[in-house]
Amino acid sequence: MKALLILVLLFFLTACSGSLPYAEVTDSQPKIIPDYREVTIPYNIAPLNFKLPNRLKSILVLKSPQSEVRINSKNGQFEIPQKKWRKLVEEAIEGKIEYTIYTYQDKRWLKNLPFSIYIAKEPIDTHIVYRKIAPGYRMWGEMGIYQRNLENFNEEAFLTNKHTNNNCMNCHSFCMQNPDKMLFHQRSTHGGTYIIVDGEIEKLDTKTNKLISALVYPAWHPSGRFAAFSVNETKQDFHYTDPNRVEVYDMASDIVIYDIKNHEIRSDSLLLSKENMETFPTFSPDGTRLFFCSAPTYPMPDSYRSIKYNLLSIDFDPDRCVFGHSIDTLYNAANEGRSAKFPRISPDGRYLMYTISDYGNFSIWHKDADLQLLDLKTGKVNTLSGVNSSDVESYHSWSSNSRWFVFSSRRDDGLYTRPYICYIDQNGKCGKPFLLPQKNTDYYDNILVSFNIPELIKGKIDINMYKLTQTSKLKKSDKIQMNTVH
Amino acid sequence: MKWQVRIFWIIVSLGLLGFFCLFNPFIFNQQEEIQLFIPKWSLIEKELFTTGGFYTISGQFFVQFYYHLYLAIFINVIIYSLIGFTFFRLLQRIKPYKHNLFLALIPLIALLKIQLNPSFVFDGALAYLFIILFLSLSTTIIKSKKSYFILSGITIIIYYLLGQLVILYAVMFVFLCWLTKKKNWYYSFMILGLGILLSYGGLQKSLYIPLTDGIYSLRYQETQLVPESFLYYALIRLTVLSFIIFLVANIFNSLCTKKRLPSWASTLISGIIVAICCYLFKPDEFDKQNKLLGELAYKERKEDWDGLIKLCQNREKPGNTTLNYLNMALAQKGQLGEKMFNYNQSGLQGLLSSWNGTYYMSALLSDIHFMIGDISISESYAMEALTLAKRGGSPRILQRLVHINLQKGEIEICKKYLNILKQMPYYHSWAIQLEKDIPNKISENKTNNDQLLSMLDVETLWKAHLKKQPFNTIAFEYLACSFLLTKDIDKFSVLLREVNKLYPEEKLPAHFQEALLIKDLEEKHTYLSEIPIENSFKERFNSFRNDFKREASHINGYARIRQKYGDTYWFYYYCKQI
Structure with a gap:
């Protein structure tokens, strides 16, 4: 009887602990x-x-x-x-x-x-911000800027165009991954550049007669006092047979600096040339240098395949808001034969990551686009073969501790952009990138939107969407003037 | 009265059946086409438990069955009959009179008119049904002050199910309580206050767009990218109409009770009011146009080319969109060059319309370009259509994108779209079958002659198709017909010369032969040595020339020429202003 009891007990214990099957x-x-x-x-x-x-x-x-x-x-x-x-x-x-x-x-x-x-021993910033948008060509539908907590699966809308009369919103950018200091644009209805600092919202009308467009691609100065922008005359076209589908190119572009404190736009003749197209500005972490891309101007669209962007840098004095007189070349497109864009420097100042493709600047539509890493200390270039795929790798951004970066990739199906996260150690060695995890394993299969402009930030953006939409709708824009060209 | 009521509502249901069969079936198809609803719990769970998610999910759940038009009609007959009957019961609860039967039809008639608008979605009908069902329930349970507290609980439930539409319910409830002089009716303001508070809280959390967006004009609503705005527009107006009906019912009740108006008279007057409403809310030209376009799109989707052509027959002045469908159907039947001018063509826009930024035009242009072989352009329009579909996407467009990407050899994206379609009941088999066929269907016809499309005109694009094997007859006919429509006989004849030996058919289509005769005439009969024309055309052309000379100066000459030669290219070339 005792033996039987023990056997029965053993049976149930085994059943409850669920031993692994023989395999x-x-x-x-x-x-x-x-x-x-x-x-x-x-x-x-x-x-x-x-x-x-x-x-x-x-x-x-x-x-x-x-x-x-x-x-x-x-x-x-x-x-x-x-x-x-x-x-x-x-x-x-x-x-x-x-x-x-x-x-x-x-x-x-x-x-x-x-x-x-x-x-890895280093954590990643707790949040990532991206825009979710269908990869449409001319029209846009529902879209929104979202923030996702990387430590769990919570995703919240920062702003959706359902609440702003179906306009377009883009180019969200954060000062040194700080969620309390950010900016973004809205286009069409409630158009303007919105700068949000510690919950206070400024709405700016940045279109001036002296510039070819309103402000476009942003880059904060680490001090938060300035933001560099490109201004672009952009066109979109479609390919007849090329698998790249869409071609987006600039007819002209320049770079300006917006002084947040004095509410004025400034620039330099070296960044406003008609012979060249300057774009994609980014500051060094110490704020003393501006990096940007530049390509000679060609007749467009006939010469769209000839446009190749160099990667350049110029000194910047933040105290006087003036630029240096000479431009350094970090990537010479003519020599290298390809085109560089989206330069972003790690917060520790060690590495410069950029995107490279055969030509042009809007690389999300170029299947040959890849990430590359320039070691600013040694000058060596890492082609990141373990990170890139046979399809698009394009927009990227760093974590605040410089040990992680997130980038846009279309490796999964060739059309829908997904955010991938990758580790990079102090020596520039990268781990294998991984797709942003989701609770539901079928999530990416069922959505028909791309994750655009992934940006890592140190915390949650603490602004009420209702306040933001009311400001968008009701607040009058402050008109910004362009004052100084050196 | 019970049997009378039953018969009345059976007749109403039959009337609804007739109305939906006559006016609606293709609008149902359009609604189904612009929503991407996957009936999977993991996908709908989040929205279902969001405030107001219940009625939107319910709406989409029913609309997925609109794939079958008879099912769509059946669902709508049931729901709309329920709306009418529930409204009637509500009026009866105020005071039972026969005139309530007719008065209950008024919001139904208004709703039938509203739902003809392509911006309307079925959720609106469901929401209105829920509102009046809850109203009916609420007016039943009001007996004392305490019941208002119970109603507060119900208000919270309504808010959860319908979102800020709870305000419309609450406003109607207050009005009804006042109108029917309920004891302590002013407690009903508590319900309204609660509804407003809950809605405001939701707005602060940006759970939905404000109900006040529904106040704006119809034109504003039709440009919105999400359907909620139009639903608010419709439901606010239905609420106001409901007030009016309650007021009218109350007046009639009062007059009948005080014997100032016999019951039969109030019933008669209600019937007259309904007749006036039927006249006021009858489908107008815009609705008829939408119906036609919906039917054309439906037949095109089903590849019912004969039905599509038949629909366009005897149309005195078909619009450009109608002509696009017609010409597409003719091309599919291999009859574009043969019969195009049997119909009243109006220039190049009738062959290929300009894009107007709408879902339906994007879908149409995508299909036309796909048929011709312009895969990139077809894809661009398909992607626009997918973006513009108001309910998250379009299964029909996904099907088109699967075909496009199969042609391009983009297998992974095909699999993605097929995977989505597999989860939708009416597209499941199609997706499974195509998935099996994928290895057999990859197009080998890749070309490296890339250019940007802005650098290519349509003529160059379509000519490029003619160099491929097998011969692209559709592209040839479209190109040739584009020259005919612009009366560019020179380009047309050059094209004919170039492809003469490539054209696989034994004889040229009728209109091409007709056009060549014009060219021959202009070239003083030196042109036709290479390309044979049938004698019957030559004879008829001579006859036309004689008649034209004779009739051209007469008052009714045009009509006579049209009657005799209206099915020829000659009539279009010599008589039609474009």
Whole structure:
């Protein structure tokens, strides 16, 4: 009787603890979607939920140095509980979590070759901001700027055009990843540049007779006192057979500086030339240098394939708001044969990341666009072969600690832009990038929008959307004048 | 009265059935086309539990069945009958009289008119039904002061289900309480206050656009990218109309109760009011035009080319969009060059309209360009249509994009679209079948002759198609017909000379032969040595020339020429002003 009782007890205990099934061992890693195999992640990231390509009954075992978590799935989709995930990653900082997947097929269990996810010691900024927009050509539909907490799956709308009479909004930009100091544009209805500092909203009309357009691509000066902008005359066209589909090019562009304190636009003749098109400004982290791209002007659209942008820099004196007299070339397009754009410098000042493609500047539509990394200390260029794919890699931004960057990629289907996050250590070595995780593993399959302009920020933008929409609708724009050209 | 009421509402339902069959079926198709609704819990859960999400999800849930028009009609007959009957019950609760039967039809008639507008979505009808259902319930349970507190709880539920439409419910409730002189009616302001407070709170959290957006003009509403604005527009006006009906019902009730007006008279007057409303709210030219365009789009979607052509017959002055559909159908049947001028063509815009930034034009142009072989242009319009579809996308456009990307060899994006369509009940089989066929359907016809489309005119683009094998007859006919429509006989004849040996058919289409005779005449009969023309055309052309000379100066000459030769290119060339 006692033996029977013990047997029964043992039976139930075994059933409750759910021992792993007997499985044949395979010699291949399973394919998972998204591909999170061997990626490097921050310890404060939300769980990397994923699914198997086939809807199979399966088991996932996650092992950190100290503990193990098992997740069963009826259909090959794994949503990892957040608390358990947090515990695992915290135990595995500077180490790894081993993933073992068991799949049930053809009436037997298979144990796939394990893979690992590596946990970096440096955290990532807690939020990412992006615009979600359909990859339309001329028209736009619903769109919005959203902020997503990277530590969980919460996504909130910062502003959607449903609330602003269906206008267009873009070019959100933050001063040194500070959510309390930002700007963005609205176009069409309620048009203007909106500067938000510590909850106070300024609405600016930046179109002047002296400039070819209102202010476009922004870049904050690290002090927050200035913001550099390009002004662009932009056209869009379509390809007859090229798989790139769309071609966006500038007919003309210049760079100006907006003085936030004095409410005036300034520039320099070196940045306003008619013979060249200057665009994509960005400041160095110490604020003493402006980096930008420039290409000789050609007749357009006939010469669209001839436009190749150099990567240049010029001194900037923030006290007097004046530029130096000479321009340095960091990337010579004529020599190198390709075109550089979107220069962004890591906050520690060590690296300059930029996008490169065969020609032109609107690289999200160029399948050959890739990221490259220039070591400002040594002058070496890293082609980031482990980061780039055979499709578009384009817009990118840094985390505040310079150890992470997020970039736009169309590697998944060639049309819809997705945000990928990548680790970079102090020596410039990059981990394998990973797709922004979502709670629902089918999320990216079902949405028909692109994630545009991903920007990492140190916290949540604390502004009420209602206040923002009311300001957009009711507040009169302050007209800005252009005052000084040196 | 019960059997009379039953018969009355059966007749109303039959009337609704007739109305929807006559005016609506293709509008239902249009509604289904502009929504991308995947009935999967994980996708709808979030919105369902958002304030006001219930009625929008319900609306989209029903609209997915509009794929089958008879099902759409059935659903709408049920819902609209329920609306009418519930409104009647509400009026009966105030005071039971026969005139309520007719008065209850008035909001129904107004709603039938509103729903003819392409900006309207079914959610609006459901929302109105919920409002009057709750009104009916609320007026039933009011017995004492305490019941207002219970109603406050119901108000919160209504707010959750309908969002800030709770204000419309609350306003109607206050009005009804006052009108019917309920005891302690002023407590109803508590309901209104609660509704306003909840709505304001939601606005502060930007859960929805303000209800006051519905006050703006119809023109404003039709340009909005989301349907909510128009729904508010419609429901605010329905609310005002409901007030008027309650007021009229109350006046009639009072007069009948005091014997100042016999019951039969109030019923008669109500019937006359309904007749006037039927006249005022009858479908107008705009609605008829929408109906036609909806039917054309439906037949095009079903590839019912014969039906489409038949629809355009006997149209005295078809608009450009109608001609685009007609010419497309003729091209699909291989009859564009043969029969194009049998219809009243009006120039190049009738062959290929300018894009006007709307969903329907984007979809049409995408289909035309795809048919011709302009894959890039087709894709650009398809992407515009997808962006402009008011309810998150369009399954029909996704189908088009699958075909386009298969041609381009972009398999991953095909799989993405197919994966979405697989989750939609009426597109599931289509998507599964196409998925199986993917390896067989990748187009091999890639070309490296890239240029930007702004540097290419349509003529150059379409000529490029003629160099490919097999011979692109549709592109040839479109190009040739574009020259005919602009009366550019020189370009037309050069084209004919260039493709003469490539053209696979044994004889040229009728209108091409007619046009060549004009060229031959202009070249003083030196032109036709290479390209044979049938004798019947030559004879008829001679006859035309004689008749034209004779009739040209007469008052009714044009009409006589048209009657005899209106189906020829000669009539278009010599008589039509473009």
